[in-house]
Amino acid sequence: MEIIAQYGDVLIILACVVGFFMAWGVGANDVANAMGTSVGSGALTIKQAIIIAIIFEFAGAYLAGGEVTATVRKGIIDPTLLEGNPELLVFGMISALLAAGIWLLIATSYGWPVSTTHSIVGAIVGFAAVGISVDAVAWGKVGKIVASWVVSPVMAGTLAYFLFRSVQRLILDTADPFDNAKKYIPFYIFLVGFIIAMVTFTKGLKHVGLDLSFGQSAMMAVVAGILLALLGTWMERRVKYNKKENEDYSFTSVERVFGILMMFTACAMAFAHGSNDVANAVGPLAAVVSVIGAGGELAQKSAMPAWILLLGGAGIVLGLVMYGHKVIATVGNNITELTPSRGFAATLAAATTVVIASGTGLPISTTHTLVGAVLGVGLARGLSALNLRVVGTIFMSWIVTLPAGAGLAIMIFFMLKGIFL
Amino acid sequence: MVANSSFMNMFVQSPVKPLQQHIEKAHNCAVQLIPFFEAVLAQDWTEAEKVQQRISSLEHEADELKQYLRQHLPKSLFMPIPRTTLLDILRMQDRIANKAQDIAGIMLGRQMQIPASMAEPMMEYLKCSLSVTRQAVDALNELDELVVTGFRGREADVVEKMISRLEELESETDKREKQLRLMLFKLETDLPPVEVMFLYNIIDWIGELADRAEQVGSRFMLLLAR
Numbered sequence: 240m241e242i243i244a245q246y247g248d249v250l251i252i253l254a255c256v257v258g259f260f261m262a263w264g265v266g267a268n269d270v271a272n273a274m275g276t277s278v279g280s281g282a283l284t285i286k287q288a289i290i291i292a293i294i295f296e297f298a299g300a301y302l303a304g305g306e307v308t309a310t311v312r313k314g315i316i317d318p319t320l321l322e323g324n325p326e327l328l329v330f331g332m333i334s335a336l337l338a339a340g341i342w343l344l345i346a347t348s349y350g351w352p353v354s355t356t357h358s359i360v361g362a363i364v365g366f367a368a369v370g371i372s373v374d375a376v377a378w379g380k381v382g383k384i385v386a387s388w389v390v391s392p393v394m395a396g397t398l399a400y401f402l403f404r405s406v407q408r409l410i411l412d413t414a415d416p417f418d419n420a421k422k423y424i425p426f427y428i429f430l431v432g433f434i435i436a437m438v439t440f441t442k443g444l445k446h447v448g449l450d451l452s453f454g455q456s457a458m459m460a461v462v463a464g465i466l467l468a469l470l471g472t473w474m475e476r477r478v479k480y481n482k483k484e485n486e487d488y489s490f491t492s493v494e495r496v497f498g499i500l501m502m503f504t505a506c507a508m509a510f511a512h513g514s515n516d517v518a519n520a521v522g523p524l525a526a527v528v529s530v531i532g533a534g535g536e537l538a539q540k541s542a543m544p545a546w547i548l549l550l551g552g553a554g555i556v557l558g559l560v561m562y563g564h565k566v567i568a569t570v571g572n573n574i575t576e577l578t579p580s581r582g583f584a585a586t587l588a589a590a591t592t593v594v595i596a597s598g599t600g601l602p603i604s605t606t607h608t609l610v611g612a613v614l615g616v617g618l619a620r621g622l623s624a625l626n627l628r629v630v631g632t633i634f635m636s637w638i639v640t641l642p643a644g645a646g647l648a649i650m651i652f653f654m655l656k657g658i659f660l
Numbered sequence: 661m662v663a664n665s666s667f668m669n670m671f672v673q674s675p676v677k678p679l680q681q682h683i684e685k686a687h688n689c690a691v692q693l694i695p696f697f698e699a700v701l702a703q704d705w706t707e708a709e710k711v712q713q714r715i716s717s718l719e720h721e722a723d724e725l726k727q728y729l730r731q732h733l734p735k736s737l738f739m740p741i742p743r744t745t746l747l748d749i750l751r752m753q754d755r756i757a758n759k760a761q762d763i764a765g766i767m768l769g770r771q772m773q774i775p776a777s778m779a780e781p782m783m784e785y786l787k788c789s790l791s792v793t794r795q796a797v798d799a800l801n802e803l804d805e806l807v808v809t810g811f812r813g814r815e816a817d818v819v820e821k822m823i824s825r826l827e828e829l830e831s832e833t834d835k836r837e838k839q840l841r842l843m844l845f846k847l848e849t850d851l852p853p854v855e856v857m858f859l860y861n862i863i864d865w866i867g868e869l870a871d872r873a874e875q876v877g878s879r880f881m882l883l884l885a886r
Contacts, residue, residue, distance in 0.1 A: 272667040279671075352666030404810070412813035489805055574671040580808065606667050613670060620740035620810040623674040628736045629666050636666070 243326055246659060247531045250329055255550065257336040258524035262554025263561075264343055265355055265516050270296060270559055271566035272606045273512040274505065278571030280582040282501035285571065289564050291502075292509045293556050299513025299597075300552035301545075302439050306600035307515050308543060308551075310380070311359065311522025312529070314600065316367045320375045325530045327371055330655040331648075332523035334370075335362035338647035339519070342640070352629075353636045354604035358644040359519045360384060365645025366652040387601040388637070391592050392611025399588035399615030402427075406580055407619065411490065417480050420496040424475065425468040427583070431503045432467035434591050435510055436460035442598040467503060474499050490580070497579035504586040511593035512605045513555060519602065521551035577613070581621055585612040607633055673732055675739070675746060676804050682725040682750060683800045683876065686757040687793045689718035690869055693786055696764050701779050705771060712764040722757040726750055740807055745879055752875045756793055759872065763865050772858060775847055778840065785836040785866060792833055792870040795826040796877055806883070816884045826877040833870040837863060 243250070274292050277283040283291065321328050339358035346353040360381070367375045410419045440456035451459065475496060484491040525543045532544075577585065589605070589612040596603045610629060617625045692715045699708035729750060733743060766772070774782055799822040802815065809815040840863050848856045 275668065352669075407808075407810050407812070411809045412815065414814070487801075490808060570668045573668045576671050576674055578808070609667050610670060613667075614738070617738055617740075621808060623676045623739060623741070623804070623807045624672050625738040626670050626672045626734070626736055627738045628734075629670045632666050632669070 243329065243531055250333065251528060251531055254329075254333050254336065254524045254527040257333060257340060258520050259550060259554045261336055261340050261343075261355070261359075261520035262517065262551045263558035264340065265520060266296070266555035266558025266560075267562035268343075268347060268558075268566060269355055269516055269605065270509070270512060270555065270563050271570045272609055273508045274567050275570030275574055276508070276577055276582045276586045276609070277501050277505035278567055279574035279577050280498070280501055280579045281575075282498040282579050282582070283505055285564055285568050287502075288505065288567055288571075289559060291506055292559055292563070292567075295506045295509035296513035296517075296555050296559065297552040299510035299515075300517035300555060301513075301548050303442060303510070303514035303594070303597050304517040304521070304548050304551065305543065306442055307518035307597050307602050308522045308525055308548065310384075310600040311363070311518045311602060312526040312543070314380050315360065315363045315377055315384075316371075316375055317377045320372060326659070327656075329527050329530055330659070331363070331366040331370055331652055332526045334366050334651035334655055335359060335644075335648045336520075336523045337651050338362040338365070339644055342643050342647055346640075351636065351639070352606070352632050353640045354606060355516060355519045356602045356604045357388070357637060357640040359523070360602060361641035361644030362648035363523070364641075366648040368645075369649045370652040370656075384601055387596060387603050388607065391596060391601075391603040391608045392614075395588045395592040395608045395612040396615035396618070397588075398591060399584050399612040400619050402588055403581065403584035403616045403619040403621050406584060407621070410493065411580070416490060416493045417496070420493045421475050421478075424496055424500045425472045427500055427587070428471035428503050429464040429468040431464075431500075431507045431587060431590075433460045433464035435507050435594060436463035438514075438594045438598045471499055471503065494579050497583055500583045501579040501586070504583050504590060507590040507594075508586045511590040511597065513552065514597035515593050515603060516605060517548065517551040517555060520554060521547050522602075524550070576622060576624075581616050584621075585609065585616050588612040588615060672734075672737060674804075675729060675733060675741070676807060678725055678729045678732075679746065679750060679753075680797075680800050680803060682722060682729065683753045683756075683793075683797050685718060685722040685725060686753045686760075687790075687797045689715055689722060689757040690760040690793050691790055692718065693760055693763060693866075694783075694790070696767070697774075697783060697786060700767055700772065701774060701783075703773075705768070708764075708768055712768045715761055715764045719757040719761040722754060726754050740811065741883055745882055749876055749879045752872045752879065753796075755872045756869055759865050759868050763862060766858065767862065770855075770858060772855065772862070774859070775844075775851065777847070778843055781836070781840055781843065785833070785840055785863075788829070788833045788836055789866050789870040792826060792829045793873040795822065795829055796873040799823055799826060799877060799880060803880075811884055819880070820884060823877045823881050826874060830870050830874040833867060837867045 270292050274288045278285055278288050318328065339355065339362045342358050343353065343355060364376055364381055409423050410416050413419050437456060437460040440451050440459050441453060478495050478499065480492050525547045528544065528547060589609045592608050593603065593605055610633065614625065616622055692711055696708060696711040696715065699711055737743065799819060802819050805815050806819060844856065844859055
């Protein structure tokens, strides 16, 4: 208790700095995969992608990031066991942030594909299990989270498969693919708007002071979807069929119509990514702030201050502006195979999966979800070659990242304890 | 920090484009046989040599494309086209270029003469054989469309038609081959025997250009059959 009274400000500042740094890292590195699909497909320029990412990552973080943040903040650890020693939670969360940050730095500099989500979950479980007690970990919840890491790529893959098959059936494999593209793409745009709006209205807007019933939310989401579809139809008018460009590849004009759809799915993806990944950075920070703010009470009920989500969103945007554009360019240049028709199927499937996970409060890896979604398009025989080795590296990253994050968190936890106690 | 992304590493260069470039190269190589035969018929050996060198360098370029494609097809690739089928198609395509080079090489080396009465049917026969390789190029050109439509439906029908046309052209070439052999058989007693032997070979090899192109087509057909 005294420690919190004595060093409260220092600890909050420390947590803010580390949390902000983590958010910066998410913006600098992780956003690239979410936006790279749109850049690679040629639907967006890098500049447009950055602008969309800034707006929608931030919106996603602020409007729909609450549930996952709550899970990271108080879902993984059972706080009743910490009654009387709230400072342990503070130290633990700070060490988890530091550990995940350090691990990500090491991994990125060696070029290992690791997930921010896995690092932070591993770190929190690590310090709680070893630093406090094995019972302090809410294993049921952790089990659910780990299961969601398997389920999310599979679900995204399945969605992408069916989305792409529907595109093949309704548009590509018809007598007049161009006209059908113009006809059906507004429906897909409706879907994009509806899903994002639905999750935001049902799960997100409470802390902004808007509390809607399920029916109201559904209504609003339908309206949002229709408005977006109308906007899409209006944008489509500018795309004209050009006979010449279709000589070599007969779907070139069709792909340009899909380019419009891709702009919408890019927004959805950025939103989804912001809503899920901001929690990795601000979840532990929120835990620290709420404990210290309550003067050491383990305030379960207290709502999370909105400024924490804002801080996370700002960190993501800063990382994006400072460094992320380079990574987006690199990723975009390497995935030109993902034309808008394929890219949209993969991105929408991933965005839907991630947004649903965000709504349910499950921290998942956006990248792995995207990998699953792209494989889904591949299973529809829609991509000419995919390197399956990536599936292996994903498993490796699970096996390595969880213990590494945990181990580092445990070390830092005992160091902090040594310094302050 | 390095840009690392397991997501990005999923995407490898598509084998479709290089495969299309390769058959185009092989066809371009074989098409040079027309100016080559014209030079041979005119007994212009300096021109023939020039064309032969062009054929050689095109064949070499095709070889390089083949090597490149093979090196970029690791076993861990997940493709809608089975790896073995793809390599088979590539091998058949490569033989078209090889055969063209053989024909030009031996005809130039031996300064072969084509009997005047056979000149025109020989040219017709060559052109017919090259129309088969041309048809194979056109069919292969649809491969990227096939991939995006999942090898089903309309696009598959289009390709199927192209391939049955290819088969028609090939049997047309076969017919001409038989006629030409018969023609040579009637002339052979008046010609130097060694020369005749090689003429039979040339007729045979021109037919092989069409055969290989047809094999490319039938392998290609396998992709649709699933």
